[in-house]
Amino acid sequence: MKTSTRKGIAQAVGFLALRAAMGLVLAVLLLFLYDIGKKGGGAISWEFLTEAPRRGMTEGGIFPAIVGTFLVTLITAVLAVPLGMSAAIYLHEYAKQSRLTRLIRLSIRNLSGVPSIVYGLFGVILFVNAMRFGTSILSAGLTLGLMTLPWTVTASEEALKTIPNSYREGAMALGATKWQTIRTNVLPYAIPGMLTGTVLGLARAAGETAPILFTGAAFYLPFLPRSLGDQFMALPYHLYIMATQHHAIQQVRPLAYGTALVLIGLVLGLNMTAVVLRYRLRRKHR
Amino acid sequence: MSSERLPIKFRTENLDFYYGPTRALKNVTIDCYDKKVTAIIGPSGCGKSTFIRTLNRMNDVIAGTRVEGRILLDGQDIYAPDVDVVELRRRVGMVFQKPNPFPKSIYDNIAYGLRINGMRDRKAIEATVEKSLRGAALWEEVKDRLDENAFALSGGQQQRLCIARALAVEPEVILFDEPCSAIDPIATAKVEDLIEHLKTSYTVVIVTHNMQQAARVSDYTAFMMLGELIEFDRTGKVFTAPANKLTEDYITGRFG
Amino acid sequence: MRKKKLSHLKEAGIRAFFFTCGVVAVLVLVGIFLTLVLTAVPAFREIKLSEFLLSKAWDPTSPEKAEYGILSMVMSTIMVTGGALLLAVPIGIAVAAYLSDVAHWRVREILKPIVEILAGIPSVVIGFLGIVLIGPALSKIFHTGNGLNAVNGSVLLAIMALPTIISISEDSLNAVPKAYNEASLALGASRWQTLLRVKLPAGLSGIIAAAMLGMGRAIGETMTVLMATGNARAFPHGFLDSVRTMTAGIAIELGEVPYYTTHYYALFAIGLVLFVITFAVNLVADIVLHKYQEREQ
Numbered sequence: 092m093k094t095s096t097r098k099g100i101a102q103a104v105g106f107l108a109l110r111a112a113m114g115l116v117l118a119v120l121l122l123f124l125y126d127i128g129k130k131g132g133g134a135i136s137w138e139f140l141t142e143a144p145r146r147g148m149t150e151g152g153i154f155p156a157i158v159g160t161f162l163v164t165l166i167t168a169v170l171a172v173p174l175g176m177s178a179a180i181y182l183h184e185y186a187k188q189s190r191l192t193r194l195i196r197l198s199i200r201n202l203s204g205v206p207s208i209v210y211g212l213f214g215v216i217l218f219v220n221a222m223r224f225g226t227s228i229l230s231a232g233l234t235l236g237l238m239t240l241p242w243t244v245t246a247s248e249e250a251l252k253t254i255p256n257s258y259r260e261g262a263m264a265l266g267a268t269k270w271q272t273i274r275t276n277v278l279p280y281a282i283p284g285m286l287t288g289t290v291l292g293l294a295r296a297a298g299e300t301a302p303i304l305f306t307g308a309a310f311y312l313p314f315l316p317r318s319l320g321d322q323f324m325a326l327p328y329h330l331y332i333m334a335t336q337h338h339a340i341q342q343v344r345p346l347a348y349g350t351a352l353v354l355i356g357l358v359l360g361l362n363m364t365a366v367v368l369r370y371r372l373r374r375k376h377r
Numbered sequence: 378m379s380s381e382r383l384p385i386k387f388r389t390e391n392l393d394f395y396y397g398p399t400r401a402l403k404n405v406t407i408d409c410y411d412k413k414v415t416a417i418i419g420p421s422g423c424g425k426s427t428f429i430r431t432l433n434r435m436n437d438v439i440a441g442t443r444v445e446g447r448i449l450l451d452g453q454d455i456y457a458p459d460v461d462v463v464e465l466r467r468r469v470g471m472v473f474q475k476p477n478p479f480p481k482s483i484y485d486n487i488a489y490g491l492r493i494n495g496m497r498d499r500k501a502i503e504a505t506v507e508k509s510l511r512g513a514a515l516w517e518e519v520k521d522r523l524d525e526n527a528f529a530l531s532g533g534q535q536q537r538l539c540i541a542r543a544l545a546v547e548p549e550v551i552l553f554d555e556p557c558s559a560i561d562p563i564a565t566a567k568v569e570d571l572i573e574h575l576k577t578s579y580t581v582v583i584v585t586h587n588m589q590q591a592a593r594v595s596d597y598t599a600f601m602m603l604g605e606l607i608e609f610d611r612t613g614k615v616f617t618a619p620a621n622k623l624t625e626d627y628i629t630g631r632f633g
Numbered sequence: 634m635r636k637k638k639l640s641h642l643k644e645a646g647i648r649a650f651f652f653t654c655g656v657v658a659v660l661v662l663v664g665i666f667l668t669l670v671l672t673a674v675p676a677f678r679e680i681k682l683s684e685f686l687l688s689k690a691w692d693p694t695s696p697e698k699a700e701y702g703i704l705s706m707v708m709s710t711i712m713v714t715g716g717a718l719l720l721a722v723p724i725g726i727a728v729a730a731y732l733s734d735v736a737h738w739r740v741r742e743i744l745k746p747i748v749e750i751l752a753g754i755p756s757v758v759i760g761f762l763g764i765v766l767i768g769p770a771l772s773k774i775f776h777t778g779n780g781l782n783a784v785n786g787s788v789l790l791a792i793m794a795l796p797t798i799i800s801i802s803e804d805s806l807n808a809v810p811k812a813y814n815e816a817s818l819a820l821g822a823s824r825w826q827t828l829l830r831v832k833l834p835a836g837l838s839g840i841i842a843a844a845m846l847g848m849g850r851a852i853g854e855t856m857t858v859l860m861a862t863g864n865a866r867a868f869p870h871g872f873l874d875s876v877r878t879m880t881a882g883i884a885i886e887l888g889e890v891p892y893y894t895t896h897y898y899a900l901f902a903i904g905l906v907l908f909v910i911t912f913a914v915n916l917v918a919d920i921v922l923h924k925y926q927e928r929e930q
Binding site for chain 3: 184198201335
């Protein structure tokens with residue numbers, strides 16, 4: 092029984108190709124992160140993070156964009172998180188197998204595939220015009236909220252699925268009503284998982300540009316937004332304009348890199364928080 | 378251990394097997410004679426399935442397992458570092474407890490083993506498929522529907538299909554891991570007849586929890602308990618005059 | 634007895650609340666569709682449907698004759714999506730196979746989150762990297778201007794579609810019953826042969842669904858193509874041409890178009906086309922995935 096048979100060679104070559112594919116993907120990722128890290132790192136400074144832009148964005152910082160992103164993500168969360176969790180509770184705890192339930196699930200899956208610019212279009216009609224919120228943090232946040240909704244529903248449902256049925260049955264066998272069961276014996280254990288999943292969705296929302304392009308984002312505002320009805324600056328939009336439409340593109344390139352680094356840092360930071368949370372939760376619930 | 382003068386196909390020497398820290402097989406030494414049927418019996422958890430899976434190194438796919446001692450096929454240690462496991466598994470075939478045909482046609486199920494071992498000539502494949510199906514006593518039942526999906530067959534037929542599939546690659550040894558526990562009694566009878574017939578050409582090792590089956594079908598029987606080999610001898614002797622009291626208790630139904 | 638009635642009402646009320654939340658998803662989907670339709674329809678008072686769908690010329694602000702043909706944009710979308718899938722599907726399946734069959738479990742535990750990081754990079758950053766990294770590289774390799782073209786878009790979209798394709802394909806491969814794996818190994822097949830001949834065919838429907846979902850993502854992506862493909866309006870003749878996809882087409886003009894003009898409605902019409910296409914793709918992927926899940930039961 093010799094080792095280097097034809098099968099062995101074929102396998103060695105095949106597995107090598109698979110390894111190469113993995114290596115390629117890793118290399119691209121590392122290249123991206125390295126480029127942004129290196130060139131963006133040079134632009135990061137305390138001033139960059141805490142000051143407003145000056146001289147048509149060729150100097151100064153991106154503080155208003157950070158604030159704007161934070162505010163709009165907050166609105167997104169206010170819409171998407173409770174609504175998503177509630178929808179998930181309906182689907183997992185109340186809904187029976189029926190055509191309507193299948194329709195709801197189908198809608199959720201399809202909503203997650205709708206292009207972000209289409210959400211932007213919808214936001215313009217519904218929030219900016221029909222509800223007369225105008226181009227504002229509110230309009231943009233709600234638009235992003237709708238876009239994030241499928242994500243929060245799915246993540247919340249996954250969290251509910253991990254709660255063993257014995258918890259529910261035990262409570263009901265003692266005479267608890269459905270809502271009591273959910274409130275006391277399911278939600279307390281599921282909420283941490285639900286929040287972890289929604290944080291990932293919010294991280295995605297913070298990085299989105301298309302939905303806020305026409306619902307409230309602005310490139311340069313002299314003041315920080317004073318209310319939810321104001322326009323706002325946002326990190327992704329800021330990066331987009333600096334990279335494509337600024338009048339001195341080459342000059343501001345380092346600032347663009349810096350913005351990209353801050354944005355990635357924010358998004359990946361949120362992602363990692365969620366992953367760490369999920370890991371800790373899994374260990375607790377063994 | 379028996380002191381026969383027959384040629385030995387498989388021999389295990391002081392075999393220890395570990396799942397992580399747990400020792401599942403303890404110092405097992407058995408000889409499986411060439412072209413004879415050796416049955417392994419014992420209560421649940423005695424290690425018989427673990428044992429048979431060491432013979433074709435199927436346990437390698439489970440993480441964290443360790444083997445100590447030697448297993449010799451025709452005198453060669455199958456756990457030696459330069460051994461081609463893939464080739465070993467072609468020489469030592471296995472039929473599993475639950476029939477596991479591929480989601481392919483009946484024909485393709487059998488042709489699969491041939492194709493992966495390099496057979497290309499369609500006529501040769503067709504001939505071998507027929508020969509294997511005849512060898513598994515299944516040909517008459519499926520010869521007109523070879524293109525049908527294997528899952529259209531009954532449980533017993535699927536198991537015989539799996540036997541035919543194993544026969545197609547022309548192994549020297551066939552391992553049966555409780556082959557009849559998932560199929561009905563009539564199909565069981567057919568499989569047992571088949572095993573009786575197979576031993577004219579192959580060495581057979583069969584694990585079974587059904588003592589009557591072991592008594593009917595095998596030439597030699599090994600009784601295991603808690604990972605150890607308690608007794609090993611000709612089937613006739615084990616079942617009529619066992620040397621060890623534990624064996625006697627098991628056979629007469631006092632436990633297990 | 635009275636206490637029970639009150640609590641029953643309360644329970645019914647709570648259930649109605651959650652039900653409403655659940656139904657919101659359907660309402661939003663229908664709402665988006667209706668909004669697009671209602672806002673797009675007025676465009677066709679002035680534009681012929683055949684011109685819209687089949688003309689290559691998109692020039693709504695032309696002083697002589699305004700033209701509203703989306704064919705060039707459709708072709709651009711097809712090109713960058715096709716290019717992206719050409720890259721992402723084989724590489725994605727290979728990586729999925731690597732993770733499920735080759736990588737040691739410890740390596741897998743580290744690599745899976747790393748692939749997820751790729752999924753977390755915002756599209757605008759990917760587009761930015763298209764401008765500053767991929768563009769100059771392409772410009773050197775192919776000796777074309779600034780490297781903002783369909784190739785650039787394809788590469789970037791492939792990178793964005795990869796995590797989806799990898800993740801779903803890997804789930805699909807892992808879901809193949811171990812019984813098939815063991816049966817194949819027991820016949821003397823190598824792991825590679827088992828992967829190619831048993832696992833991949835058995836997991837094929839999941840892999841197809843993965844590719845379709847990746848395709849849906851690529852079609853609907855806006856910022857990446859907006860930044861990296863050049864946005865020329867002309868009908869593309871090759872992959873090194875600058876192209877403008879449907880998504881970019883909307884994004885570029887919506888900001889400046891006066892409300893309630895034909896041009897405005899026409900942009901929504903493009904949005905409607907996008908919605909229908911991505912809806913169809915996702916629907917088919919869904920059906921394929923669910924058929925395959927049912928079969929495995």
